[in-house]
Amino acid sequence: MNWLIKTIGSSIGKKIIMALTGFAFCGFLAGHLAGNLSIYGGKQALDSYAEHLHSLGPLITFAEISLLIFFIVHIVTGLTLFFGNLRARPERYVMKKNAGGRTIGSATMPYTGLLILAFVVFHLMNFHFVDKTTQTISQIVFSAFSDPVYITAYVAAMIVVAFHVSHGFWSAFQTIGVNHVKYMPVIRLTSTLIGLVIAIGFGFLPVYILLFS
Ligand code: HEM
Numbered sequence: 025m026n027w028l029i030k031t032i033g034s035s036i037g038k039k040i041i042m043a044l045t046g047f048a049f050c051g052f053l054a055g056h057l058a059g060n061l062s063i064y065g066g067k068q069a070l071d072s073y074a075e076h077l078h079s080l081g082p083l084i085t086f087a088e089i090s091l092l093i094f095f096i097v098h099i100v101t102g103l104t105l106f107f108g109n110l111r112a113r114p115e116r117y118v119m120k121k122n123a124g125g126r127t128i129g130s131a132t133m134p135y136t137g138l139l140i141l142a143f144v145v146f147h148l149m150n151f152h153f154v155d156k157t158t159q160t161i162s163q164i165v166f167s168a169f170s171d172p173v174y175i176t177a178y179v180a181a182m183i184v185v186a187f188h189v190s191h192g193f194w195s196a197f198q199t200i201g202v203n204h205v206k207y208m209p210v211i212r213l214t215s216t217l218i219g220l221v222i223a224i225g226f227g228f229l230p231v232y233i234l235l236f237s
């Protein structure tokens with residue numbers, strides 16, 4: 025138990041928590057994207073997918089609670105690391121911008137993370153915490169994406185998510201020690217592909233609804 029508290033309290037322990045919760049989000053995003061692809065099958069396909077999901081009852085509640093816990097842990101740990109790094113490097117302004125292996129991807133992680141938090145709150149208020157007794161999921165989604173402001177906000181948010189996940193995925197492998205020179209090109213390519221799948225897979229859905237519904 026003592027070692028667990030010590031590990032969690034250490035910087036590497038926190039990074040491992042970020043990596044594991046981050047991998048869990050990748051799993052959620054893959055499932056969410058697969059479900060959202062039902063939009064291409066039309067309104068009825070989206071509604072029957074949503075009905076099927078809700079019929080899972082306690083299972084879906086368990087998944088939602090787990091996701092929320094992972095989300096909170098990821099954000100709190102990320103912020104702790106961010107402020108810890110700030111305190112440890114008060115001279116950061118005089119350092120070379122890319123010193124210590126810092127890239128635009130790594131330096132922007134806290135900011136893209138906070139933007140994603142804002143997006144998820146906005147997203148849940150619009151699509152999840154709404155009255156689903158008087159309207160179906162397809163009515164909610166299709167009506168939101170008839171508004172160019174929503175579409176622009178969503179496409180921009182998907183690019184931010186793609187950027188965050190793409191860097192996070194690569195970084196998580198570094199954290200868990202899979203950073204052998206032999207595997208890094210594959211991990212880098214996979215991270216870029218994941219970013220593209222998120223940006224195009226999620227980002228094209230609102231545009232498709234506007235153009236073809
Ligand atoms: C065009 C892109 C997206 C569409 C059309 C979409 C659609 C939806 C819909 C319709 C729901 C409500 C499901 C229900 O309550 O029955 C939902 C829930 C949710 N979405 Fe999205 N989503 C998109 C992108 C994203 C992204 C990028 C994220 C994460 C960064 C995300 C996170 C969530 C979460 C956490 C829930 C709640 C899950 C649950 O409690 O069941 N969504 N989404």
